[in-house]
Amino acid sequence: MSNVSMMLSDLDRRLLDEYQHDFPLEPQPFAALADELGVSEGKVLERLAYLKRFGALSRVGAVVRPNRIGASTLAALAVPPEDLEQVAEQVNAFSEVNHNYEREHHYNLWFVVTAEDRDQIDQVLAKIARVTGLQPLDLPMVEDYFIDLGFALKW
Amino acid sequence: MTRLFPPDTINSRDMALLQAVQDGLPLVPEPYAELGDRLGMSEGEVLARFWLLQIRGVIKRFGVVVRHHELGYRANAMVVWDIPDAQVAAMGKRLGAAPFVTLCYQRPRRLPHWPYNLFTMIHGQDRDQVLQRVDELVAEHGLGNIALDVLFSRRRFKQRGARYGKTPVRRFDRSKGVGTA
Numbered sequence: 616m617s618n619v620s621m622m623l624s625d626l627d628r629r630l631l632d633e634y635q636h637d638f639p640l641e642p643q644p645f646a647a648l649a650d651e652l653g654v655s656e657g658k659v660l661e662r663l664a665y666l667k668r669f670g671a672l673s674r675v676g677a678v679v680r681p682n683r684i685g686a687s688t689l690a691a692l693a694v695p696p697e698d699l700e701q702v703a704e705q706v707n708a709f710s711e712v713n714h715n716y717e718r719e720h721h722y723n724l725w726f727v728v729t730a731e732d733r734d735q736i737d738q739v740l741a742k743i744a745r746v747t748g749l750q751p752l753d754l755p756m757v758e759d760y761f762i763d764l765g766f767a768l769k770w
Numbered sequence: 771m772t773r774l775f776p777p778d779t780i781n782s783r784d785m786a787l788l789q790a791v792q793d794g795l796p797l798v799p800e801p802y803a804e805l806g807d808r809l810g811m812s813e814g815e816v817l818a819r820f821w822l823l824q825i826r827g828v829i830k831r832f833g834v835v836v837r838h839h840e841l842g843y844r845a846n847a848m849v850v851w852d853i854p855d856a857q858v859a860a861m862g863k864r865l866g867a868a869p870f871v872t873l874c875y876q877r878p879r880r881l882p883h884w885p886y887n888l889f890t891m892i893h894g895q896d897r898d899q900v901l902q903r904v905d906e907l908v909a910e911h912g913l914g915n916i917a918l919d920v921l922f923s924r925r926r927f928k929q930r931g932a933r934y935g936k937t938p939v940r941r942f943d944r945s946k947g948v949g950t951a
């Protein structure tokens with residue numbers, strides 16, 4: 616296992632692994648976790664803040680089903696390799712872009728565009744085409760076949 | 771899928787709540803009360819709305835969201851498949867149920883540039899493990915004759931929760947006790 620994971624305590628691992636869904640909907644949810652884990656509420660909050668700072672925890676929150684609110688699409692650009700960093704920055708500059716990855720393919724820059732409605736997505740993609748001089752692939756979700764139960768971490 | 775409540779009836783208060791939580795619950799003893807303070811809702815309303823949004827399937831999952839890369843899952847690939855249209859729903863359900871598949875979407879082909887219609891995300895501790903898992907899927911589901919491509923990720927230029935609206939979320943200033951724009 617990687618060095619990163621070895622730096623985590625047992626408590627950290629349980630916090631990351633056991634509360635990926637059905638997080639308590641009650642006034643003091645972190646106290647409820649603390650009771651289950653046999654530690655203080657303050658300790659739970661301190662470890663979660665640490666994990667967030669350190670990057671292992673993205674957030675404690677909601678994963679919204681795609682396209683149930685607003686609109687989104689997965690887009691890709693085939694960028695000349697020498698221009699990739701610059702184009703990635705141009706794409707990142709759009710607040711509607713929330714994921715942006717380099718991938719090993721002719722289409723080498725992949726990003727998600729999320730906005731209030733489909734019209735706004737079209738506008739953003741048109742602007743990206745104009746700014747970068749490249750025509751994005753527009754691949755909106757047709758159907759979601761994945762039932763999200765969180766990610767089982769094997770330590 | 772049939773649901774008791776239609777998932778597309780989101781009102782502006784639900785939307786405000788989803789926007790307020792897009793960076794996660796505040797890490798304080800009473801996070802729902804604090805979200806409510808920011809939005810002018812009672813703690814009870816916040817809790818009830820989160821509960822209903824889950825029942826209605828708008829919220830798919832509520833809890834800890836981890837970042838795979840930082841946890842040692844250094845390799846991830848978007849594995850894309852060209853599945854005959856008549857089989858894509860059945861195959862999507864089967865691939866989406868595999869334990870190491872973390873996303874499974876049907877998307878449109880864009881011929882001639884893009885021939886693939888089923889997208890899966892596969893995480894592994896290294897590239898070999900990801901490729902081994904692709905082989906397992908091919909063998910287990912009889913996909914030997916299906917065109918596929920494996921797009922390993924290299925650099926991550928951006929990763930954060932989605933922003934749905936144009937309006938910035940109001941910030942709550944504890945010291946003043948009022949919301950500020």
